[in-house]
Every structure is written in C-alpha cells, then in structure tokens.
Amino acid sequence: MKFIKKDFLWGGATAAVQFEGEYDKDGKSCSVLEMMPYMKLEKRDVMALGHSTLSKKNLERSFENKEGLHYPKRIGSNHYNRYKEDIDLLAEAKIDIYRMSIAWGRIYPNGDEAKPNEKGLEFYRNVLTYCKQKGLKVMATLSHYDTPYTIAQKHGGWMNKEVIDMFMKYAKTIFTEFGDLVDYWLPFNEINMALIFPMISATFPEDYPNVSFDQLRFQTLHNQLVAQAKVVQLGHEMLKKKNMGCMIANMTTYPIDCNPVNVIEWQKFDQQARYFLFDMVAKGEYPTYMIKMFEKLKVKLHTNEEEMNILKNNPVDFLTFSYYMTGVVGETTANKVGGNLLSMGKNPFLKANEWGWQIDPQGLRYTLNDLWDRYHLPLFISENGIGWDEKLNDQKTVEDDYRIDYMKEHFIAINDAIEDGVDVFGYTMWGVIDLVSNSSNEMSKRYGIIYVDYDDYHNGTGDRFKKKSFYWFKKFKETLEL
Numbered sequence: 433m434k435f436i437k438k439d440f441l442w443g444g445a446t447a448a449v450q451f452e453g454e455y456d457k458d459g460k461s462c463s464v465l466e467m468m469p470y471m472k473l474e475k476r477d478v479m480a481l482g483h484s485t486l487s488k489k490n491l492e493r494s495f496e497n498k499e500g501l502h503y504p505k506r507i508g509s510n511h512y513n514r515y516k517e518d519i520d521l522l523a524e525a526k527i528d529i530y531r532m533s534i535a536w537g538r539i540y541p542n543g544d545e546a547k548p549n550e551k552g553l554e555f556y557r558n559v560l561t562y563c564k565q566k567g568l569k570v571m572a573t574l575s576h577y578d579t580p581y582t583i584a585q586k587h588g589g590w591m592n593k594e595v596i597d598m599f600m601k602y603a604k605t606i607f608t609e610f611g612d613l614v615d616y617w618l619p620f621n622e623i624n625m626a627l628i629f630p631m632i633s634a635t636f637p638e639d640y641p642n643v644s645f646d647q648l649r650f651q652t653l654h655n656q657l658v659a660q661a662k663v664v665q666l667g668h669e670m671l672k673k674k675n676m677g678c679m680i681a682n683m684t685t686y687p688i689d690c691n692p693v694n695v696i697e698w699q700k701f702d703q704q705a706r707y708f709l710f711d712m713v714a715k716g717e718y719p720t721y722m723i724k725m726f727e728k729l730k731v732k733l734h735t736n737e738e739e740m741n742i743l744k745n746n747p748v749d750f751l752t753f754s755y756y757m758t759g760v761v762g763e764t765t766a767n768k769v770g771g772n773l774l775s776m777g778k779n780p781f782l783k784a785n786e787w788g789w790q791i792d793p794q795g796l797r798y799t800l801n802d803l804w805d806r807y808h809l810p811l812f813i814s815e816n817g818i819g820w821d822e823k824l825n826d827q828k829t830v831e832d833d834y835r836i837d838y839m840k841e842h843f844i845a846i847n848d849a850i851e852d853g854v855d856v857f858g859y860t861m862w863g864v865i866d867l868v869s870n871s872s873n874e875m876s877k878r879y880g881i882i883y884v885d886y887d888d889y890h891n892g893t894g895d896r897f898k899k900k901s902f903y904w905f906k907k908f909k910e911t912l913e914l
C-alpha cells in the first residue's frame with residue numbers, strides 16, 4: 433500500500449542531554465541528569481531513574497566524579513563534535529524534519545546571567561544552519577529534561593516562580609537568534625513528567641521539607657505550564673507564526689474488562705494521566721476533576737488571576753506527544769510492565785520488548801482519533817520507536833527486522849488514522865541515531881536506524897553505522913510504499 437499523505441513530515445528526534453556530550457565544554461553547566469551515574473540493572477524492566485535515589489545529597493556526592501563512576505549523559509553520542517556527520521546521515525536517510533533540543537545550560541549556564549553564552553549560541557547556529565543547508569526542517573525543544581543543576585542549587589528549581597522569568601529570558605534569546613532557522617517550537621518535552629519526577633525539573637523534595645510531595649509536584653508542573661503558555665505568547669508576538677506546540681508523554685490505556693466499575697477506574701486514570709495535560713495546553717484551564725483532586729490531596733496552587741489568564745489565552749497551535757506503548761488500568765502490581773517513567777498494566781494481547789514496553793500500533797490509531805476528536809488541533813507524533821539491545825555484526829551493520837516491523841505497523845496505523853479523517857502532519861522517530869536512554873541511562877537500549885559504537889561505559893569509537901532499518905526507511909521515503 434502507498435502512504436496516503438504526500439506532504440506528511442517524516443523525521444527523527446534526539447535530545448541534547450542524551451546526545452550531545454561535552455557536558456561542560458565552552459561554558460556549559462551540568463544538568464541534573466548529567467549527574468546521574470550509570471547503574472547496571474539487575475532486571476531490564478526497571479527504570480534506573482526510578483531506582484537511583486535522585487536526591488541532591490546523592491547527586492552532589494558524585495558531582496566531581498571522584499568515585500570513579502561513569503556518567504553516560506556527559507558523553508552521550510558525542511554529537512557536539514560530530515554534528516555535521518550526523519546531519520549528513522539524516523539527510524541521506526531522506527528525513528524531512530529533525531527534532532532536536534537546545535540545552536539551556538549552554539546558553540545561560542546558571543539561568544540568572546544577564547548575557548547569554550556566545551559559545552553556546554555559536555554551536556546551535558552552526559547546527560541549525562547546517563540543517564537548513566541540507567534541506568531539513570527543524571522542530572526545536574527548549575527544555576528536554578535538562579534544567580541546569582545550578583538552578584536547583586541556587587533557586588530551588590521550578591518550584592520557584594523566578595525560574596519562569598529565567599526561562600523566558602532564555603526563550604527570548606533563542607527566538608531572537610534562531611527564529612528564522614527553526615520551523616516548529618516546543619517549550620517543554622513531556623511536561624507532565626514533572627508530576628512523576630519533579631527532580632528532573634530540578635525541584636528536590638529535600639529543599640522543601642515542609643511541603644507535601646503532591647504540593648511540590650503540582651506546583652512545579654503549574655509553574656512550567658505558565659512558562660509554556662508565556663513562551664507561546666512570546667513566540668506568537670516575536671515570530672508571527674502559528675508554530676508553537678508542547679510535548680506530552682501520552683499514556684494510552686485500556687480498562688481491564690467491561691465491568692462498569694473497572695471502566696470508571698480507567699476513566700479516572702485516563703483523565704488524570706492524559707486529558708488533564710492536553711487540556712492544559714490546548715484549553716488553558718484546570719478541569720473540574722483536577723480541582724476536586726487538589727481538594728482531596730490538600731494541594732493549594734500558588735497562582736493568581738494574571739497567570740490563569742495567560743494559561744487561558746495562549747493555547748498551542750498544534751499538539752504533539754510521545755507514543756511508545758499502551759497499558760491496562762486495573763491490573764495488580766504483580767502484573768505490571770515497564771514504561772520509561774511509569775509502569776503500566778500488562779495486556780495479554782500485546783508483545784513487548786526486553787524492557788517490557790508493549791507494542792501497540794492499533795493504539796496509535798486510537799490515540800490519534802481520540803485526540804483529534806477532542807481538540808481539533810493538528811497533531812504531530814514527536815516520539816515513537818523501539819529500544820533494543822543490539823551489537824554490530826561482521827558486516828558492520830545490525831539486522832533490525834523487529835524495528836522495521838515496528839515502524840511499518842505504526843506507519844500503517846498513522847495512515848489508517850488519516851483515512852479516518854484525523855489531521856496528523858508529522859512523525860519523528862525517537863533516537864534516530866543511537867543515544868543514551870533517558871530512564872535506564874544505558875547506551876545498549878538502542879532506538880536508532882543509525883548505530884553508534886559506544887557501550888554502556890562509553891568504550892568504543894563512537895563511529896556511526898547504518899542499520900538495515902536505515903535502508904528500509906530511506907526506500908519508504910522514496911516510494912511511500914508500505
């Protein structure tokens with residue numbers, strides 16, 4: 433079959449903190465995740481991020497790397513030094529759009545400087561200019577899990593409203609410098625993850641001993657949502673384009689069965705884990721079920737009328753989300769499988785990868801229909817893909833047929849959704865060039881169509897090799913044949 437939409441944007445995605453390396457070069461400061469050492473996982477379906485006690489005390493103990501530990505995100509895939517080669521490969525794969533992120537700590541290392549770091553700006557100017565030369569469109573994320581650690585140290589992270597102003601200064605600099613080089617903007621990656629791990633937003637519970645964890649996580653998220661809306665407003669004013677989105681970690685689930693009691697339980701999960709977030713960026717108002725939940729949890733958001741108006745008046749122009757897997761609500765804890773930051777109920781109808789991520793292309797068709805019906809905003813799938821432990825063979829490639837199957841089935845699901853009438857305009861496969869896993873901090877959880885020769889301890893040359901899926905994707909792009 434031929435893919436139906438000819439102007440659909442096909443691409444690949446990466447994130448600075450997992451890909452660039454050179455974490456302290458040319459004036460950059462360290463971000464929270466760059467302080468997280470590698471831990472060998474006993475079981476693949478656990479998350480290192482959840483298991484490492486992400487406390488300030490623990491992170492600071494190993495800050496200077498005195499203990500001989502390995503910090504994978506400090507090296508990433510060494511894209512900082514290899515960006516031209518990487519962009520050449522993306523162009524060769526016939527990618528239309530590259531989703532990348534800008535590291536806040538390269539531009540304002542402490543967040544509170546009066547002037548940006550010229551060296552950091554120079555790096556991104558080079559990257560973006562080269563993308564344009566190679567004919568790639570760019571989607572840029574301003575904050576992909578890499579709030580500078582100094583913002584935790586000096587300002588208490590995103591709990592502090594001053595951080596909103598620091599972020600706005602950063603966004604203004606980026607729009608001024610690169611407004612004409614970037615096609616689509618995402619202020620935050622998976623903004624809802626602040627609810628599960630406020631620490632990756634540089635908000636550490638130990639700095640707020642008298643604040644409940646619920647108050648901490650919802651306030652951290654609220655401040656980011658205000659910043660998100662303000663960036664949309666600023667972008668519209670400065671760039672005069674309708675190209676502002678926000679990225680949500682989508683967690684599609686199904687009820688365990690058709691018992692109405694279980695359906696209600698599922699509906700509540702779905703509201704809180706999914707609709708709440710999409711509503712906030714698309715409609716700008718807290719849904720009533722969240723207000724009720726705040727009462728129950730004794731959460732009192734510090735906010736005011738001005739913030740609420742900013743939220744209400746600055747919805748996104750398009751919705752984007754990550755989609756890897758689906759889960760079941762109502763399963764016992766024993767019957768849970770991995771997810772990157774949250775475990776989900778097992779579905780007997782689905783197969784999973786080694787990390788327990790359940791493969792569900794039909795769920796993507798369902799999700800696209802669901803979001804389109806509810807919001808009537810153009811949709812973009814900004815992350816999707818399959819992590820696999822891979823080794824180069826003697827021919828210096830990887831026979832990743834499972835990835836080809838995964839892509840093909842998900843592309844068919846997108847095609848079906850378009851046939852259903854959904855307005856979805858693009859797709860960027862996650863970790864198109866292998867990079868360090870966000871949650872498990874491993875290099876060996878590989879997503880790419882391009883292999884990077886590093887192991888979990890960064891032994892290796894760092895050289896790039898094309899996997900079988902690289903050639904499959906390229907051919908698909910040339911023919912649109914599935």
Ligand code: BG6
Nearest residue numbers: 447622754772819869870871872
């Ligand atoms: C998304 C993140 O949650 O999933 C990425 O935006 C991440 O940063 C990706 O890498 C895959 O998750 P993981 O944990 O397997 O790297």
